[in-house]
Amino acid sequence: MAIQGQDWASYQSATPSTAGLAFTFIKATEGTGYVSPRMAAQTAHARAAGLVVGFYHFLRPGSMIAQAAYFVAKAASQDGDILAADWEDSGVSCAAKDQFIREVKRLRPTHRVVLYCNTSYWKSRDTTSYAGDGLWIADPNHPSGSPGISADWLFQQYSSAGGVDRNVANSKHFKTVADLRAWAGGTTPEEENPMAGITKADIYDAVWKTDKAPAPKTSTSLKTNPTWAPVSLLSDIANNVRAIRTAEAGQTAAIAALAKLVGSGVDTAAVVAAVEAAIETAVIDVNINSKDA
Structure with missing residues (x-):
């Protein structure tokens, strides 16, 4: 009424x-x-x-x-x-x-x-x-x-x-x-609860099983999981972090080796340029991968 x-x-x-x-x-x-x-x-x-x-x-x-x-x-x-x-x-x-x-x-x-x-x-x-x-x-x-x-x-x-x-x-x-x-009196009338009747199991299935976000091109599970579920996201993040750490370790070793050569008559400027170029390449590679993800 x-x-x-x-x-x-x-x-x-x-x-x-x-x-x-x-x-x-x-x-x-x-x-x-x-x-x-x-x-x-x-x-x-x-x-x-x-x-x-x-x-x-x-x-x-x-x-x-x-x-x-x-x-x-x-x-x-x-x-x-x-x-x-x-x-x-x-x-x-x-x-x-x-x-x-x-x-x-x-x-x-x-x-x-x-x-x-x-x-x-x-x-x-x-x-x-x-x-x-x-x-x-x-x-x-x-x-x-x-x-x-x-x-x-x-x-x-x-x-x-x-x-x-x-x-x-x-x-x-x-x-x-x-x-x-x-x-x-200054309050908003209570609206219908859009979550009414939804269980924890429903939320779990929606988040972990039926997410339809497209997988990035760099995803290791792209062929088997083209609709990238959040569980794949966590796995791919871990893989990317491991790859970055491996590359970082290799670059650190290379810099250390180049530094030793400086004392053997290698042009210092050339060493610096080589190191800067290597770092720039690594940063670009990481940025590209991040955009794909």
């Missing part, structure tokens, strides 16, 4: 019916000089009914920093309440809307902060797709739960018939009221 809610302002009752509701958004403030005279009563009524509570601020042109401070100071919010920016005034730009949301999030970092706007604003005026912690979209022209936007959303205001602003929560995000309450 869809999770239903409403949003309330001063022109609605101080004690609206909460039958069948799980959440409400209550108008708190507007600009920097208005506080809803029914906010306190509506808030007490919603809390008494056990609703998830949210508060919204109607954005007006002017300082977004000042409006954010005014909103958080006047809203009757407490931990677990949602905060919202109501973007309906054409004098408020998209950049200003974004600034307000970010400032509210800075001032109230433990609260979820969302954006409310209609589909026209979202499609035509918004240029950043920034909605804080989620989008509350007003769309009475599409069915409940199916707003006419491609963007992800959390809440849809789908009807204002009879002066009642009806909302629904997105069932993709909130399967239960407990999910909504947990999200509002």
